[in-house]
Amino acid sequence: MDFQLSPKEEAFRDEVRSFLDENLLPEGERADDFVGTWFQKIREKRWVGFSWPREVGGGGGSIMEQVILKDEMAQRKAPPLGSCFMGLAWVGPAIIQYGTDEQKQRFVPEILDGTYHWCTGYSEPDSGSDLASLKCRCEREGDEYVINGQKIWTSIAMWSKWMILLVRTQTAVLTKHDGITCLLVPMDTKGIDVRPIRNMSGGAMFAEVFFDDVRVPVENRLGEEGQGWQVTISALASERSSIAEVHGLIRRIAEIGDLARRKVKNGRPAIEAPSIRRRILEAETQIEAMRLNGMRFLTKQLKGEPLGSETSVNKLLRAKLEVDLGELALEILGSDAAVRKGEGTLDGGRWQDLSLNWPDVVIGGGTPNIQKNIIAERILGLPKD
Amino acid sequence: MNFGFTEEQELLRGEARKFLDQHAPIANVRKWVETPEGFSRELWAQMAELGWTGLLVPEEHGGVGLDLVTLLVVLEETGRTLCPSPLISNSLAARAIALCGSPLQQARWLPELAQGTKIGTLAHLEVGDGLGVDHVRLEARETDGGLRLDGAKCAVADAPAADLFVVSYRAPGGAIGLGLVERGAAGVEVESFEALDPSKSIGALRLDGVVLGSDAVLASADAGETLEALLEIGAALVTAEGVGAAEGALAITVQFANEREQFGKPIGTYQGVKHPLAEMFVDIESIKSLAYYAAWALDEGADDASVAVSRAKAYASCALPKLGIDCVQLHGGVGYTWEYDIQLYLKRTKWLRPSFGDADYHYERLAALGDA
Numbered sequence: 001m002d003f004q005l006s007p008k009e010e011a012f013r014d015e016v017r018s019f020l021d022e023n024l025l026p027e028g029e030r031a032d033d034f035v036g037t038w039f040q041k042i043r044e045k046r047w048v049g050f051s052w053p054r055e056v057g058g059g060g061g062s063i064m065e066q067v068i069l070k071d072e073m074a075q076r077k078a079p080p081l082g083s084c085f086m087g088l089a090w091v092g093p094a095i096i097q098y099g100t101d102e103q104k105q106r107f108v109p110e111i112l113d114g115t116y117h118w119c120t121g122y123s124e125p126d127s128g129s130d131l132a133s134l135k136c137r138c139e140r141e142g143d144e145y146v147i148n149g150q151k152i153w154t155s156i157a158m159w160s161k162w163m164i165l166l167v168r169t170q171t172a173v174l175t176k177h178d179g180i181t182c183l184l185v186p187m188d189t190k191g192i193d194v195r196p197i198r199n200m201s202g203g204a205m206f207a208e209v210f211f212d213d214v215r216v217p218v219e220n221r222l223g224e225e226g227q228g229w230q231v232t233i234s235a236l237a238s239e240r241s242s243i244a245e246v247h248g249l250i251r252r253i254a255e256i257g258d259l260a261r262r263k264v265k266n267g268r269p270a271i272e273a274p275s276i277r278r279r280i281l282e283a284e285t286q287i288e289a290m291r292l293n294g295m296r297f298l299t300k301q302l303k304g305e306p307l308g309s310e311t312s313v314n315k316l317l318r319a320k321l322e323v324d325l326g327e328l329a330l331e332i333l334g335s336d337a338a339v340r341k342g343e344g345t346l347d348g349g350r351w352q353d354l355s356l357n358w359p360d361v362v363i364g365g366g367t368p369n370i371q372k373n374i375i376a377e378r379i380l381g382l383p384k385d
Numbered sequence: 386m387n388f389g390f391t392e393e394q395e396l397l398r399g400e401a402r403k404f405l406d407q408h409a410p411i412a413n414v415r416k417w418v419e420t421p422e423g424f425s426r427e428l429w430a431q432m433a434e435l436g437w438t439g440l441l442v443p444e445e446h447g448g449v450g451l452d453l454v455t456l457l458v459v460l461e462e463t464g465r466t467l468c469p470s471p472l473i474s475n476s477l478a479a480r481a482i483a484l485c486g487s488p489l490q491q492a493r494w495l496p497e498l499a500q501g502t503k504i505g506t507l508a509h510l511e512v513g514d515g516l517g518v519d520h521v522r523l524e525a526r527e528t529d530g531g532l533r534l535d536g537a538k539c540a541v542a543d544a545p546a547a548d549l550f551v552v553s554y555r556a557p558g559g560a561i562g563l564g565l566v567e568r569g570a571a572g573v574e575v576e577s578f579e580a581l582d583p584s585k586s587i588g589a590l591r592l593d594g595v596v597l598g599s600d601a602v603l604a605s606a607d608a609g610e611t612l613e614a615l616l617e618i619g620a621a622l623v624t625a626e627g628v629g630a631a632e633g634a635l636a637i638t639v640q641f642a643n644e645r646e647q648f649g650k651p652i653g654t655y656q657g658v659k660h661p662l663a664e665m666f667v668d669i670e671s672i673k674s675l676a677y678y679a680a681w682a683l684d685e686g687a688d689d690a691s692v693a694v695s696r697a698k699a700y701a702s703c704a705l706p707k708l709g710i711d712c713v714q715l716h717g718g719v720g721y722t723w724e725y726d727i728q729l730y731l732k733r734t735k736w737l738r739p740s741f742g743d744a745d746y747h748y749e750r751l752a753a754l755g756d757a
């Protein structure tokens with residue numbers, strides 16, 4: 001075991017650090033266009049799409065350098081490494097792997113520049129966990145595909161210019177994974193109707209999307225017809241080691257500890273209650289386990305072994321922590337937690353909001369039951385249910 | 386960056402597994418635990434030949450001179466098959482002498498402990514169940530020829546077979562001392578108890594006017610830090626052995642779930658069975674990560690070593706007893722029988738909980754370390 005960086009990696013870390021020292025001004029000192037300038041600067045450094053090949057405009061960064069970059073950025077609470085979240089997370093990787101030259105030239109630079117948002121049209125009302133059962137109909141007519149059907153839970157559909165969409169081009173198939181096709185669809189195409197859905201926290205970040213005779217040119221197909229499942233699965237797999245998420249949790253538990261010192265409950269700071277202290281320390285320990293698990297997975301990757309289903313371990317830990325931390329914060333707040341916003345609400349009601357937002361992670365990223373199935377069936381070798 | 390084992394360590398793991406599968410299958414374990422000493426002297430001698438008993442002991446004293454991370458690899462494997470042996474206790478006693486013994490004491494004891502011809506253990510806990518160094522009450526009084534000890538040490542792991550006890554006490558003036566007490570010396574009485582986990586042995590040490598000569602006093606100055614270090618090493622090592630046992634229990638239960646059929650299907654098809662097994666996997670992976678890091682941090686003397694140890698042991702002390710219970714429960718009625726092995730694993734997880742501090746102890750310790 002050895003947690004040292006190589007001289008080259010250390011030099012890269014120092015480069016990231018000095019970039020942060022220079023460009024990440026304290027929150028009070030930032031100009032109005034701070035974020036815009038930030039994105040421009042990290043783009044110039046090729047830190048947006050840092051893992052992508054240089055020939056498509058990415059940074060060609062090694063696995064370890066990617067980790068260093070994310071790690072340093074997360075520790076310093078820097079803005080994200082690019083603004084086109086889904087484009088960078090899976091649309092871009094799918095286009096790089098399966099796209100035609102025209103598609104690569106057209107879309108990749110705009111994803112890197114964050115010119116506009118992408119959204120993801122996978123889930124349907126009757127196809128969530130069982131995504132491959134999707135039914136959104138699509139027929140070819142000459143040089144066009146004609147789409148009829150519905151998607152749901154499409155995050156930021158209302159602010160997106162493009163959608164990566166899964167449709168069914170064939171119904172008579174041997175397995176449900178066949179006959180699915182991936183299309184790249186402009187959101188302003190005639191026949192698309194976006195209806196935002198309000199979530200329990202009160203906001204509306206996702207939407208239902210209806211398709212009524214929506215026509216898309218055949219050249220907007222990504223990969224072959226009927227190959228849509230592989231196109232999406234391999235791109236989703238490019239989401240990896242959870243290093244950056246851990247920093248968010250480390251920060252949050254530190255803030256909850258701080259909350260427990262500030263909040264007076266039963267006549268004393270909440271932190272003095274052994275049960276509260278224990279829960280904070282348990283969460284800290286689980287977060288540390290998640291961090292170290294991530295390092296072990298990373299070690300595997302560095303040795304050239306592909307990461308398989310073991311990433312579900314940290315997904316489960318994270319799902320549990322998202323819920324637990326929300327509940328812990330409310331327990332610390334005591335009767336203040338009955339007020340969502342009001343005079344004297346600590347931290348502007350942030351903890352109350354947080355306790356209502358856990359489904360973003362816990363449901364949005366594949367539910368815990370599905371993660372447990374993955375571990376049980378693919379790692380432990382239990383029969384499929 | 387490499388949070389994994391070296392090639393040598395992986396080789397050692399493979400060899401250890403092969404050796405244990407061959408010489409210490411659970412059927413043998415069941416026989417050994419019925420004997421008065423609770424383990425096999427013959428196997429112990431073989432373990433010594435493999436270098437395991439002297440793994441931590443410096444080479445100049447007849448050991449192999451390796452680190453805790455390497456010992457952890459062996460312990461994960463001995464844990465997997467619940468192999469009974471005083472390996473952890475013996476390693477701790479040797480480490481105590483290596484840390485603060487005089488050259489003479491080291492030359493006297495380390496070769497024999499390394500070769501397994503003498504078995505050592507740590508005798509620290511007393512009535513009142515205080516694990517922390519501050520809880521040592523056994524007083525040493527000046528007397529002719531050295532320090533006189535009158536009192537008792539309880540929950541002494543591997544006491545029934547130990548030849549040498551590293552005993553914590555209060556020196557005159559209040560400093561913590563560590564002394565070497567030999568079985569058979571005047572005033573020494575060793576009691577054996579039935580352990581909750583039959584693959585572990587436990588007892589008490591009674592000291593009635595035992596006199597420690599200067600050759601038996603391990604450190605002249607305060608040994609509090611050494612004692613603390615030994616307790617941390619102990620916690621890391623039992624966690625490693627415990628997580629190995631947990632992996633063994635999970636493998637047995639997964640196999641059972643694949644074979645046992647009810648309602649026309651293997652029970653492992655049902656999520657009520659497969660999901661707890663997946664949760665066990667999450668806990669096992671997490672404890673491994675925490676324990677590996679803790680062992681590394683102790684080896685390196687890293688700043689966060691104490692925190693790392695307490696996190697690993699706290700997590701394990703909570704998760705593993707639950708894992709043991711779930712494994713038995715998932716077996717149904719046969720899990721409750723003496724005949725099935727899974728119950729032995731449940732007992733190991735219960736033995737592990739208090740060993741070198743339970744979750745309560747380690748979480749409170751983490752709170753204290755955080756405030757400091």
Ligand SMILES: Cc1cc2nc3c(=O)[nH]c(=O)nc-3n(C[C@H](O)[C@H](O)[C@H](O)COP(=O)(O)OP(=O)(O)OC[C@H]3O[C@@H](n4cnc5c(N)ncnc54)[C@H](O)[C@@H]3O)c2cc1C
Nearest residue numbers: 120121122123127128129153154155359360363364367369
């Ligand atoms: C905040 C948020 C953002 C999202 N953004 C997007 C997006 O941008 N694009 C997109 O395409 N989708 C998105 N989704 C959808 C998300 O992927 C699905 O909600 C998720 O896959 C679960 O599907 P479902 O909601 O249909 O629930 P279901 O699949 O119906 O599940 C309901 C319950 O049944 C359980 N369950 C289902 N199958 C099994 C099984 N085999 N065994 C055991 N239990 C089972 C689940 O665990 C769950 O508890 C988002 C969801 C959320 C919450």
